[in-house]
Amino acid sequence: LGKHIVVQGGTFYNDAVLRSFEMIAGCDAVRPDIAGIMGAFGAALIARERYVDCEGTTMLSIDDINALEYRTTMTKCKGCTNCLMHCPTEAIRVRGRKATILPDRCIDCGSCIRICPHKAIKSVGDSLDILKQYQYCVALPEPALYGQFQHLDSVDIVLNGLLKIGFHKVYEVAKAAEMISDFERQSISGGPSKVTPQISSSCPTVLRLIRMRFPKLMGHVACTILPMELAAILARREAAEETGLPPEAIGVFAIVPCSSKVTAARVSEGLSRPVLDGAFAIRDIYLRLLNP
Numbered sequence: 001l002g003k004h005i006v007v008q009g010g011t012f013y014n015d016a017v018l019r020s021f022e023m024i025a026g027c028d029a030v031r032p033d034i035a036g037i038m039g040a041f042g043a044a045l046i047a048r049e050r051y052v053d054c055e056g057t058t059m060l061s062i063d064d065i066n067a068l069e070y071r072t073t074m075t076k077c078k079g080c081t082n083c084l085m086h087c088p089t090e091a092i093r094v095r096g097r098k099a100t101i102l103p104d105r106c107i108d109c110g111s112c113i114r115i116c117p118h119k120a121i122k123s124v125g126d127s128l129d130i131l132k133q134y135q136y137c138v139a140l141p142e143p144a145l146y147g148q149f150q151h152l153d154s155v156d157i158v159l160n161g162l163l164k165i166g167f168h169k170v171y172e173v174a175k176a177a178e179m180i181s182d183f184e185r186q187s188i189s190g191g192p193s194k195v196t197p198q199i200s201s202s203c204p205t206v207l208r209l210i211r212m213r214f215p216k217l218m219g220h221v222a223c224t225i226l227p228m229e230l231a232a233i234l235a236r237r238e239a240a241e242e243t244g245l246p247p248e249a250i251g252v253f254a255i256v257p258c259s260s261k262v263t264a265a266r267v268s269e270g271l272s273r274p275v276l277d278g279a280f281a282i283r284d285i286y287l288r289l290l291n292p
Helices: 015-025 035-050 062-066 082-086 111-115 128-133 143-148 155-164 173-190 204-213 215-220 227-243 259-266 282-290
Strands: 092-095 098-101 136-141 250-256 278-281
Touching (some): 082 092, 128 250, 136 155, 136 227, 143 155, 143 282, 173 227, 204 259, 250 259, 250 282
Antiparallel strands (some): 092 098
């Protein structure tokens, strides 16, 4: 390495990562304020160099972007078996040069979505049109939503944005997560003796993986529901008290970062019936917040 080291990439916004790199490399490194978008600048410069007059752009319009929906489709599948080799539960088969997902073995980990070079597998989320079915709608944003915005001065900007795109109330999932953490902490320290170590039940994928591949660990899983489920119960109760509306007239929707939680919103892991009325992918909500 030379004497002047410049790092790029959003990962280096983490001070610990930057310091670790400097310790390993044995030198000081410069982290520009635009480290997270330097790749985008490079792509823009290349695009400008290769631009040809009179050729139309392939970029989608903002209306087309807002109309995008998550779908699971194999029409683009080339039968390359990349997804099959990376599936941790062997839930994928290739038949007739097309990949097929076995629902009873899928844990919604998203590995196949990330690894597919043809973008043939996509998570299915709800459309925002579902909000029209309810008199009062509550959004349950997860903390990952705020992380989509660089240099965010206050999360209130995002929370107010949710009210502008069709929601009437916002209840943060982080509140419910804190309640569950306190309950688990107290039950372990002050309650009857429990099997240790305890495994958090906050991730649907982990729960399905344990149930399918490591059933002997089920006794180590904390006996709590998902944070977004507790948030849904509390949010619906609050909304009913504030508005006087019956619970069935109130729609409660999670804003989630992964496909496993989309599935968990429809099929609860620990409850007899779902307490959520739907789930939206963070990507969809992020795009709407940019253009309310």
